[in-house]
Amino acid sequence: MSVYSLYIFDRHTECIYTKRWTDRHALPAIRSTAGGALSNGSSSTANDIPAATRRAMKHSDDAKLIFGTIFSLRRMVRQLGGTDDQFLSYRTGEYKLHYFETPTQLKLIMLTDLHVGNMRTVLYQIWATLYVEYVVKSPLAPTEHASGVGVANELFEGGLERFIVSTM
Amino acid sequence: MSVTTQHTTPTELMVYRVVFALLIINKAGGLIYTRTFAPGLQKLDSNDYLILAGTFHGIHAISRSINPAPPVPPAPGNRRPPTTGIESMESSHFRLTCFQSPTGVKFLLFTSPEQPNTDVIVRRCYEVYGDFVMKNPFYSLEMPVRVEKFDRALGAYLARP
Numbered sequence: 001m002s003v004y005s006l007y008i009f010d011r012h013t014e015c016i017y018t019k020r021w022t023d024r025h026a027l028p029a030i031r032s033t034a035g036g037a038l039s040n041g042s043s044s045t046a047n048d049i050p051a052a053t054r055r056a057m058k059h060s061d062d063a064k065l066i067f068g069t070i071f072s073l074r075r076m077v078r079q080l081g082g083t084d085d086q087f088l089s090y091r092t093g094e095y096k097l098h099y100f101e102t103p104t105q106l107k108l109i110m111l112t113d114l115h116v117g118n119m120r121t122v123l124y125q126i127w128a129t130l131y132v133e134y135v136v137k138s139p140l141a142p143t144e145h146a147s148g149v150g151v152a153n154e155l156f157e158g159g160l161e162r163f164i165v166s167t168m
Numbered sequence: 169m170s171v172t173t174q175h176t177t178p179t180e181l182m183v184y185r186v187v188f189a190l191l192i193i194n195k196a197g198g199l200i201y202t203r204t205f206a207p208g209l210q211k212l213d214s215n216d217y218l219i220l221a222g223t224f225h226g227i228h229a230i231s232r233s234i235n236p237a238p239p240v241p242p243a244p245g246n247r248r249p250p251t252t253g254i255e256s257m258e259s260s261h262f263r264l265t266c267f268q269s270p271t272g273v274k275f276l277l278f279t280s281p282e283q284p285n286t287d288v289i290v291r292r293c294y295e296v297y298g299d300f301v302m303k304n305p306f307y308s309l310e311m312p313v314r315v316e317k318f319d320r321a322l323g324a325y326l327a328r329p
Binding site for chain 2 (some may be wrong): 080090091094113
């Protein structure tokens, strides 16, 4: 039972917070060999970029892809189930994605392994007891967290870490 | 669900277990079969179903690339098993079970969230597809499925009398 990552998106579709609990060390190696197999031109340019930068790029791409997935699934669910239907979670053979949206269209997304049940209450707790208390009520945080300003403060980070450890 | 089982009779419980619809998407993302078995989902026109099939095809591919799980070392002598895309999706009104055949055909089964064994049902649909569509000499691959026997076999299996 493990949690892989947590993403928070604001109502302007911007990723304002990302937290990962596992780092994919094997991934850059796999990608570079795949690039080399496809074409020589792309592999030489891919090797110029340092591995750390590439990993960071991959992470920001991941956030965009996750938002795109959520956005499409949410629309699909509304189309099929009616306007009051809500998208809850999906599962693949390797991981599970949990989704929670607040009335202010703040979106909390958590990726876990397959051995966890419903994490909706956990996401609600993160929003109600951590995000609202430490980010929204913080006098230093701006009302709109453009590019994540004011979200990743010490209290929120620490509280989140403790909360995840206690739920696992 | 376990709480309500104590107070409802088996027939009342059966009311919640519904298969709403089945969609079949070919390996290029085109919709080749759609059929509704029970009311419960919103009525969509055929164009919307085509868009939905294409969208899901894309999401399915993306969900494979955002896999955060650490890669498991494959058994010696074997290749790493391919990552699967979305296998099941839940919303508050329905559950979508997706089964992808080794050739890339996707079976999308829309059921109520209470319906058990959806993966067995969707595999059975795949079997019926194999028996009545793929073995039909007049069916051309990747084209919309218009096979009467397939319709009848699916109806016998999934439609509630």
